[in-house]
Amino acid sequence: MDEPTLEVFEFAGFTLVPGERLLLDGCAAVPLAARTFDLLLALVRRARRLAMKDELLAEVWSGLAVEEVNLSVNISLLRKALARPGSGEAVIQTVPKAGYRFVVPVTRRLVEASSLLSPARPAQRLDRQPAAAPDAQRAYVEGRYHWSRRSEEGLQRAIDCFRRAVAEDPGFAAAYSGLADCYAALRYLGHLAPVESFPAARGYAEMALERDPLLAEP
Numbered sequence: 001m002d003e004p005t006l007e008v009f010e011f012a013g014f015t016l017v018p019g020e021r022l023l024l025d026g027c028a029a030v031p032l033a034a035r036t037f038d039l040l041l042a043l044v045r046r047a048r049r050l051a052m053k054d055e056l057l058a059e060v061w062s063g064l065a066v067e068e069v070n071l072s073v074n075i076s077l078l079r080k081a082l083a084r085p086g087s088g089e090a091v092i093q094t095v096p097k098a099g100y101r102f103v104v105p106v107t108r109r110l111v112e113a114s115s116l117l118s119p120a121r122p123a124q125r126l127d128r129q130p131a132a133a134p135d136a137q138r139a140y141v142e143g144r145y146h147w148s149r150r151s152e153e154g155l156q157r158a159i160d161c162f163r164r165a166v167a168e169d170p171g172f173a174a175a176y177s178g179l180a181d182c183y184a185a186l187r188y189l190g191h192l193a194p195v196e197s198f199p200a201a202r203g204y205a206e207m208a209l210e211r212d213p214l215l216a217e218p
Helices: 034-045 053-060 068-082 113-117 134-148 152-168 173-188 194-211
Strands: 005-011 014-017 022-025 050-052 092-095 099-102 107-112
Touching (some): 014 034, 022 134, 050 053, 053 068, 053 099, 068 092, 134 173, 173 194
Antiparallel strands (some): 092 099
């Protein structure tokens, strides 16, 4: 059976995988809300071209009556997610009274699905701990996918994935951070009482920081 292929877009050290609804920074998944992800994809597909506000609203919020502020808020979230410490490089340019332009070079490729988290893929985060075991990385990315669904079922499946990741690699800090995010989200969405969720979230966040004090997520 042929290895399935995925369309990916690479820019500024990031990899965007539309078919898996993933944004990777090296091998680490960057969590984005659904509309924010859709907006990033719309901008990347129009890289170096002006994306008018009206067309972005129509594409990302298709069939919904939304205000322009929804667009500007999600643009701000994207800029924060794509920011590099100490870098003044603008990734998304505002064109006053018109729209936005994704200004960094973008490369589109088709890759084998299994190669996304290949051990040969560089981590691109030299100030971090060594890359986790490949099976742990795969479980982590799967967990972030389920976490991004923001449903009770998705969060429970994400917890199972993150637990599998830490079982494969007990030093994998990002997986502990994923567990913290899940328990916090279960409370925010009303699926778990604060007395159960917040102590668990805090505990997993502290475990993540014990393993990688430079990790921003926890």
